[in-house]
Amino acid sequence: MDNILLRLILLFAPLSALSFGGGQTIIADIQHQSVSTYHWLSGQEFADLFAISRVSPGPTTLISTLIGWHLEGIVGAIIATLAMYIPSSTIFVTVTLFWHKSEGTRWRRAIERGLAPVAVGLIFAGAVAVMESMHATALAWITTAISACVVNFTKLNPYILMSAVALVYVAAFYA
């Protein structure tokens, strides 16, 4: 096997298994290893790839895909993506197997009732964190508020909502 492909696996697979709390927690490690340890990317190149992975739909850990692509083209992208998602997914499915079998039991109800309020706190915390990370302007907050109302009170197709927002922003940009 190509040495770099092997190294990609050795970098991402362990981080995947250790990414408790989601992708954000391992970004610093990915940066440290890919920039300082292996010299695969310059600091600026890493920052660019990170910016792309953040504005893309889907998980931020897709930066692994971009690093793989940067080094070894499409094969590198696929290998890095698999290395990033197979270990954590295997752990997740194994653990939740037991959870899915417990449906309808009394202790399961207690766990669901106890989890719900913490989940609510985390949903709002996550929303605020995204707004902070993109240094939201007044326009961004207005967009968020209108979008929240549209999603909450209508059944409007999300693609139409996103396209409308895009059109408004293009218009606002050139206005």
Place this chain on the structure above:
Amino acid sequence: MSTIEESATASATPKVSLRDIFTTFVRISVMSFGGSTAAWTYRAVVEDRKWMDNDAFVAGMTLSQVMPGANPVNVSLYVGQRLRGTIGALVGALGMITPAFAVVLVLAILYTGLSGYPLTHFLLLGIAAAGVGATFSMGAKVAARIERKLIRYVFAIIAFVAVGVLHWPTVPVVLVLVPLSILCAAMEK
């Protein structure tokens, strides 16, 4: 469209085809800007298709956040596994990852050309902000379904302040709050 019309009673889970699971997550994946995956999944899986109820989804979402792995991928694994076991989980995750994989590569290829235009940045931030709106909406809906008990609201507020305001890491906060919250729920009645 692949909407399941069967009446999904609490006891009888509707049999959902793997194709429906895949296409549902493909659609969610492509619009999940600004971390809004869980919000769109909630709408598709709980509200539109009624594949699972609010409580089961919310519990799965919390598990997805705490366990290793990207939250969107874990959410798709959770839903797929609940509906069709391990193969369902695999299909759900493929539906979630494949489009995002393609989009991120296209953006990377276009990036050098597009990053020079200020419009690119401006536009992507706007779309991300709309995605955050979807998350707020889901938060409001899930909050409205919490039992009307003071202790529930106290846990919700502590979780929000700890992670959202004080920026404490999610995992330790959850590992402390969740057992306490479950204990309180279990001791009632």
